[in-house]
Each structure stands twice: as C-alpha cells, then as structure tokens.
Amino acid sequence: MAQNETRSERVTLKDVAEKAGVSLATASKVMNGRADVRQATRETVAQAARELGYEPKRRDTDRRRSALIHFDTLTSPYSLQVLEGAEQAAHRAGVDLLVISGDQTPAGLTRAWMADAASRGVEGVILVTTPIGAQHARWSKDLRLPLIAIDPVSIDPDVNGIVTISATNWEGGSTAVQHLLDLGHRRIGVLAGPKDSVPARQRVQGYHSALGAAGVAWETDLIEHGSFSYEDGQSGAERLLQLSEPPSAIFAVADTLAVGALRAARRLGVDVPEQLSVISFDDTMIAQWTHPQLTAVRQPLFSMGQVAIERLLALSSDPGLFAHPFKLETHLIERESTSDVRSKPLER
Structure with a gap:
C-alpha cells in the first residue's frame, strides 16, 4: 500500500501519455484544454490521468487564490446584485474575483474558453444565466475546473457534476x-x-x-x-x-x-x-x-452570489463533494403597484 501511494505521488505527464498511448505533446495539449485534439483522444488521456491519479502542477501556494465569474451581460440590476453578493463572499474568503461578460455562443461557453479559464489557475468558474450542456460537465471534469451555474437559461437533463443555484x-x-x-x-x-x-x-x-x-x-x-x-x-x-x-x-x-x-x-x-x-x-x-x-x-440575488462563491471554494478544496442543486426561497414584497379590482373597467 505504501508503495502504491508513493507511486501515485510520482505520477508524471509522461506516465499518462504512455498509458494512453499518445505522445507527451498530445497529453500536454489535452491537459491544457487545447482544442486541436480529437475528442476520442481527449477522453482516452483524461481516463488515463484519472486512473493513475495524475495531478497537474498547481500554482505557487503563496499566490492569492482567485475565482472567475461570467455574466452574459453586466448591464442589468440582476447581474449587479448577484455580483455584489459574490464579491463580498470572495472578499471574506481572501479570494480575488475575476469578472468577465459576453464571449458565449448560443450553446454556452466553448471548451477553449474553459481551458483558458483553467490556465489562469482559478479555483473554479461561476456561470450566471449561461446555457449548460452535458459537454460542460465533461470539460469541467477533464480540466479539473469546478463549475457553479446560477440560473442557467437552459440545462440538459442529463447534466451531472455541476452545482446549480436558483430561486424557487x-x-x-x-x-x-x-x-x-x-x-x-x-x-x-x-x-x-x-x-x-x-x-x-x-x-x-x-x-x-x-x-x-x-x-x-x-x-x-x-x-x-x-x-x-x-x-x-x-x-x-x-x-x-x-x-x-x-x-x-x-x-x-x-x-x-x-x-x-x-x-x-x-x-x-x-x-x-x-x-x-x-x-x-x-x-x-x-x-x-x-x-x-x-x-x-x-429572489435572493445577493445570497445566490454568496452561496456560489462558498460552494465553489468547497468544491475546489474537495472535488468529491456531491454536486446537488440549491434553491433559495422567494418572498412577496407588497408596494404600490397592485390593488383590488376596481369597478370601472378599462375602455377600448
């Protein structure tokens, strides 16, 4: 048992390449999320890495941790209130928050985008009102990049491994x-x-x-x-x-x-x-x-941003955590724009 544990600590990218039957250059491309590799090859290399327990090199531990949050737009009050909650939670945790908007296709973000995010050494990515497909879950696993989705505009029914956060x-x-x-x-x-x-x-x-x-x-x-x-x-x-x-x-x-x-x-x-x-x-x-x-x-937009950061950091620390959805409670706020039905109907 001790020998196996020692061996797993010594696993290199070369070991992964040999097990997958590919060149070291190809294995490097896969682990860095390069798009110029066939899907079948990516899956073979990713499987070999998982079986060997390969861990890619992490950034220096004296660098501040960071997380990335992506919005389709930052021009709405909705986005600003989610961002406020996320920023405060990140500040409390001593984590830098990188904010990006746009850059998505109708099917959501691309693998190349996610690979670029992974290359920045972030703890993970929070996607706000972004389409989520099964491919995003696969890419998240292959790139070892935790994903949190707030109010995904659409989500495939067979998506597993991505935490979703929404209101009721x-x-x-x-x-x-x-x-x-x-x-x-x-x-x-x-x-x-x-x-x-x-x-x-x-x-x-x-x-x-x-x-x-x-x-x-x-x-x-x-x-x-x-x-x-x-x-x-x-x-x-x-x-x-x-x-x-x-x-x-x-x-x-x-x-x-x-x-x-x-x-x-x-x-x-x-x-x-x-x-x-x-x-x-x-x-x-x-x-x-x-x-x-x-x-x-x-809907508790501020809290949704907070919870997203908290869950992202938890997943980054322990990737084995169960990725279950979070639904935060809504409340009716009565103000001035509603009243009982008046006897005089609208005339047209």
Missing part, C-alpha cells in the same frame, strides 16, 4: 399570481420572457398552477413572450392593454419587463394601480425607483 421560481410565480387573485383579479396577463429560458418557464408554470387552483382558465392571448428587456416589456404590455378585453392585472417575470409595462400603461393613459395592477419578479433595486413602486417577488 415556480413557487414565486404562483405567489405573484395568488396575490393578484386575492385582490379579486381574474383576467391576468403575463409578460413571460424568452420561451427557451428555464427560470422564465418555471415562473409561467407557477402562473398556470395558481390560476388552475383557483378555477380560472388561462388564455393564450394573455401570454406575451419576448426577451427580458424593458422594450419587450413595453411592447408586450401595449398589446395586452389593447385587447378587446384587456387584463386587469399583469404579472411580469422580470423587473425590467414590469418597468416596460408601467411605461406602456402611462403611454395609453391607464392608471396603475387604479385601473391596472402590475407585479414583477426579481425585486432588484429598480423596483423601488419606479412610480408607483413595484410590488414584486423577491
């Missing part, structure tokens, strides 16, 4: 609509966001569930899909409010969409909340900047 989107959507139902609303429109967004779909499922439990039939003309942008919120709300029978309330699956809905109501001369109630999801800083202030379902 379904429950939050149901809570928002139940609040409107309790106020007497029955014709409720929804600004549903992108059809391919997992968080948006879960919130819309909560909308359907709450209506169904109340015995209220939902109608397809009350559901407006689009992006999460303010502009799509405004255009979607304008279409809803110009229906022959417009809704008395609108549920927006993101704050930015709700701000657009307020703009649409103001442009069409519809008073909020006297003639129209609006409720949003996120409760970012902008929910308190609007007039009227938005009633919203708060």
Whole structure:
C-alpha cells in the first residue's frame, strides 16, 4: 500500500501519455484544454490521468487564490446584485474575483474558453444565466475546473457534476399570481420572457398552477413572450392593454419587463394601480425607483452570489463533494403597484 501511494505521488505527464498511448505533446495539449485534439483522444488521456491519479502542477501556494465569474451581460440590476453578493463572499474568503461578460455562443461557453479559464489557475468558474450542456460537465471534469451555474437559461437533463443555484421560481410565480387573485383579479396577463429560458418557464408554470387552483382558465392571448428587456416589456404590455378585453392585472417575470409595462400603461393613459395592477419578479433595486413602486417577488440575488462563491471554494478544496442543486426561497414584497379590482373597467 505504501508503495502504491508513493507511486501515485510520482505520477508524471509522461506516465499518462504512455498509458494512453499518445505522445507527451498530445497529453500536454489535452491537459491544457487545447482544442486541436480529437475528442476520442481527449477522453482516452483524461481516463488515463484519472486512473493513475495524475495531478497537474498547481500554482505557487503563496499566490492569492482567485475565482472567475461570467455574466452574459453586466448591464442589468440582476447581474449587479448577484455580483455584489459574490464579491463580498470572495472578499471574506481572501479570494480575488475575476469578472468577465459576453464571449458565449448560443450553446454556452466553448471548451477553449474553459481551458483558458483553467490556465489562469482559478479555483473554479461561476456561470450566471449561461446555457449548460452535458459537454460542460465533461470539460469541467477533464480540466479539473469546478463549475457553479446560477440560473442557467437552459440545462440538459442529463447534466451531472455541476452545482446549480436558483430561486424557487415556480413557487414565486404562483405567489405573484395568488396575490393578484386575492385582490379579486381574474383576467391576468403575463409578460413571460424568452420561451427557451428555464427560470422564465418555471415562473409561467407557477402562473398556470395558481390560476388552475383557483378555477380560472388561462388564455393564450394573455401570454406575451419576448426577451427580458424593458422594450419587450413595453411592447408586450401595449398589446395586452389593447385587447378587446384587456387584463386587469399583469404579472411580469422580470423587473425590467414590469418597468416596460408601467411605461406602456402611462403611454395609453391607464392608471396603475387604479385601473391596472402590475407585479414583477426579481425585486432588484429598480423596483423601488419606479412610480408607483413595484410590488414584486423577491429572489435572493445577493445570497445566490454568496452561496456560489462558498460552494465553489468547497468544491475546489474537495472535488468529491456531491454536486446537488440549491434553491433559495422567494418572498412577496407588497408596494404600490397592485390593488383590488376596481369597478370601472378599462375602455377600448
């Protein structure tokens, strides 16, 4: 047993190359995540490394640890609040936080991008609202680069080994609509966001569930899909409010969409909340900047950033930890944009 342990401590890249039946140069390319190696060869080398217990050289221990967080954009209040939580957690842990935005394809980040991240010697990577596929889990394992995904916009059902962090989107959507139902609303429109967004779909499922439990039939003309942008919120709300029978309330699956809905109501001369109630999801800083202030379902964005850093550092220290999902609880925050149904309907 002692001899085996001694041998595992001496495993070199040359040993890995010999076991895999490839050249030292090819093995080096694989371990550094180079893209110019066939997939079958990468898998063979990675398997040999795992079997031999090969550990690539780590950076000097006197250097500060660092983590990398990737956003699709940094222009939204959502991103800024997640970043604030991550930065504070990293600061407490004595870890430098590298922030990157953009650089992703419709299928998510590439292997070359992940290999570049691994070459920086970071503890791991946090991906925010980024598509996650089974290939990302494989690359994470091959590159020994822990991945944490916050609110992945899409995720393959067979993904294993990646920790996901999100809010209770379904429950939050149901809570928002139940609040409107309790106020007497029955014709409720929804600004549903992108059809391919997992968080948006879960919130819309909560909308359907709450209506169904109340015995209220939902109608397809009350559901407006689009992006999460303010502009799509405004255009979607304008279409809803110009229906022959417009809704008395609108549920927006993101704050930015709700701000657009307020703009649409103001442009069409519809008073909020006297003639129209609006409720949003996120409760970012902008929910308190609007007039009227938005009633919203708060998802704990700051805490999501904190938890992501904490779990990333735990996985980096012990890669064998079980990668299970984290769902943080949402809460209804009542403000000024919702009220009970008024007797005077909207006229069109």
